[in-house]
Amino acid sequence: MRKANTAWDTNKTLKGDDLKNTDEKPVDSEYIKLALGRNSEMIKMSLKSCVHCSLCADSCFLYRNSGGNPKFIPGYKMLNSIGRMYRSRARLTRKDFEEIKMVLWNSRCVLCMRCYCPMGIDIPYFLGLARTICYSQGVAPDYEKSVLEDVFSETN
């Protein structure tokens, strides 16, 4: 088992200081490859099974309350987080992570696990996995903003 030497160390809790100034830290590709590699078959099979039908949209209460904003669709969140991470494993940059953070958090998902997929893909599992990988790079949500502000804002 490799010794963790990133911001995500299982024996300590993440404090506020650890999350600041992550812009200059390089991306730890080893952990990303490890986490994706352990689940690679599952990710591959699920990405292949996704027929891009967007029927998962109706099952997300945040999607329904945002007035049908397509960025809230669970499939969109999955394809643009774990799908993007899987496609460019070793080439992810800090900027990619900031964009993925917008997709995974930003009041778009609370991991309520209500998302339903006609193909049977376990969307919450992949969103949780993507969040874990983000945490390992010190990328975490900004909890100071209000949820309502984000859901109804025009720039979301």
Added chain:
Amino acid sequence: MGETHFLSLSGAIEFINGPLIWISAFIFSAGLLFQTIRLVLLKKRTSAPVIKLSRAYFDDTPDDMIPKTPGYRIMKLKLTLAGRKPGVFFSTLAFHVCLFTAPLFLFAHNILFQEFAGFRLPALHERVTDVMTFIVMGGVLFFLFRRLFVSGVRAVTTPGDFLLLFLTGAPYLTGILAYHQVFDYKTLITLHILAGEILLIVIPFTRFVHMVFFFVFRFFAQGEYSMGYK
């Protein structure tokens, strides 16, 4: 006269009508089998949701406190995918049923198969299969419309989706044009066979594999919304 190129038109036609049929049928069946085995073997390699056979399909949700009135049943039906999005659900259902039934029970295909194997499936009336082909092509247009004009679907659409949609519709379009001898028959029937072969080759390696995966995930995988939950 100059020498003929080795890929002369007659050579290509013979290849498409001959060995390529066997190649595509082999790749289709072996590919699907390979993908299914890969999916079923997933449970041995990851700690992710397990795939196992379950009798949960036959068990009703036990809740003795709710009286099973017709109103309750109608409410449950309205909360299903069919109840919430009937347009998409029923057109997809009609499209898929005709997609499979039309080639399998087409009279022309069955005559060819009888000449090859000596037996055949029962064939539907040609007008019925014509209508089915139009339903399939209508379905393809419906999906294209959704991908272009419905914002939710557009957000998850990639360029490959359009290519696959074209590959789905091509055998049906060329088939019906060839059958009714609208343009040059020989060209169209060759294109029809080629389009069908390309589709068969592509199925196991793209999202068309949901042909098999849908049933595995939906009925056997352990998850909240699948019937394998136990």
